[in-house]
Amino acid sequence: MLKNFKITTKFNEVHDITESVKKAVEESGVKEGTCVVYNPHSTAGLTVFSPWDPDGFIDLDQEICRLIPTRVDFKHQHDTPQDAAGHVKCALLGISLTFIITEGKLLLGGSQGIYFLEFDGPRNREFFVKIQSD
C-alpha cells in the first residue's frame, strides 16, 4: 500500500507527521511488516526526534543551520542561498525513514516522533508512506 500526504510548511519548519504515519499503518491492516516514509523533495528532510520539549525543535533547526549555514558563496546559484543550503541539508539528513510494523501498529519509542524538516518554505510539499507485509 502506498499513501500520499499533502502538507503546507512554514519557513524552516519542523513539521510533525507522526500521527499521519501511525494512522496509515493502522488503516492498512498489515499486522507484521515494514513502513517506509519517503520525501520526494531535494530541499526537505525526514527525521525522528523527541517531541516532549518544544525548545528541542528550535535546537534542531539551529544546529542544522549552524552545520550548514545559508551562505552567499555556494557554487549552486540557480535559485537562492536558502535553496542551495537546503540541498546540502537534505543530502545530509536524508529523505526516507524505515520503521517496523508489529501487532498492526508502528513500532515507535515513547520519545520518538516523525518529522518532516522544511529547509526552505513556506512551500506546498508532499510525502509518501509505503507499507509492506512480511
Next chain:
Amino acid sequence: MSKYSNPMSRQVESLPELIRSQYEDLEPKARTVLSFQEIFNIQRIVLTGCGDSYAAAMATKHAFEMLTGIPTEVVTALELGRFYCKKHLGIDCRNPLVIAVSNSGTGARVAEAVERARKHGCFVLGVTGNPESLLGVNSDKILKLDIPSFESAPGTRSYMVSVLSLLLLAIRFGEVRLKYTMDQAMAYREDIKRQADALESLLPGMEDTCASVAEQWKDFPCYDFIGAGFDYATAWFGQAKILEATGKFAMHINTEEWFHLNFFARDAREMGTVVVANTTNPAHSRSRELVKYANVLHRPLVVITDGDKEDFGGEEAVYIKVPKTEYPITMPLTHFAPVCLIASYISELIGEKYGRGCEGDWSFAQGGAGVTNSEIIVD
C-alpha cells in the same frame, strides 16, 4: 490586422509571441547574470538610459523598490555622466549598482555615464544586445539581449524587451535576498508570461478602437499624455511615440502636475488627451478626478486602463482595455501597446515618415548619428 497596418503596428501585433520567446531567453540569463554575492552587495540601484530605455527604467523603478526594498533611482544618462555627485558614487564597496539599458549600446551619453560610474567605483550591469559597444565594454557584467530583427519602426519591441529584462532582474534580486519565496518569485514570472495571452486576446478590439481614435485625432496639432507612477512611464513613452511617428507636438505629465500646468492649455477641443490609469494604481482617485475635469474642458479623451467606465465614475471617454495582471508591477510590460497603435495609425493616416525619414533638415540624425556622434567627457 488593422486597415492602417504599418511596420510599427505590426511590431505591436508581434508582442505576444515576443513576450513568450524573450521570456525563455531572458529568464535564465537574468537568473545567473549576477552572483549571490553581487546581489547581496547591492545597497542602492541607479537605473539609467536614454529615450525608450529611460522610459523602461521609469516603468520598473517601483518594481525594484517594492520587490527588493533597495532604494532605486532613475537617472538620465546625461545627469549620471555630468552631474551626479561624485561622493555618492563608489560608496559601500562598489555601490550603487548602475543598471544601464541600451539595446544598441552605441549612444554616447550612456557610454559616458557608465564609464564615469565605473571610474568612481560603481558596479555596472549593462543590459544590451551589443557587448562590443561602448556600453558593453564599460560594464562589469552584461545581460545580453537577443531581440529578433523585425521591420524598422519607432522602438516598440525593444521597449518591451527592456521592460521585461528589468522586471526579471528585480524579481531575481528580491528572490535571492529572500524577500519572498521561490514560489512567489515564480508567481511574479508567471504573471509576466500570462500577459502574452491576455494581450493577444485584447489586440483585435484594441486595434479597432485605436484606428477609430486615430481617424478622429489625426489632424490635431498636439497631444497630452498623463499618468502616475509606473503608468507615468507609459504616458512618457506615448508622447515619445507621437513625436517619433508623427512629428507632432506631444506632452507628458504626471497626474497631479496636470492640475498645476497642462490643463491651462487653450484649444483643448483639439488636444488629444491620453490618460494611463490602471485601477490598482495608488493614484487612481486622482486619475478619476482628472478624467472628470478633462471632460469639463471638452478634451478629446482616451483612458488606457485595466478597468472600465464604471471605474471612472461613468465619465465619457474612449476606454481602451489593457491586460489585467495579478501583480501591478508587471503592468508596464504591455500597457504601452495602445499608444504605439494610435501613434502608428496617425502616422499612416497623415503620410508621415517615422523620424522624418532622417531627410532634409533631419539628415544629420541618419543612422542614429545624432546620439552616437557626440563628444564623450568623463570627469
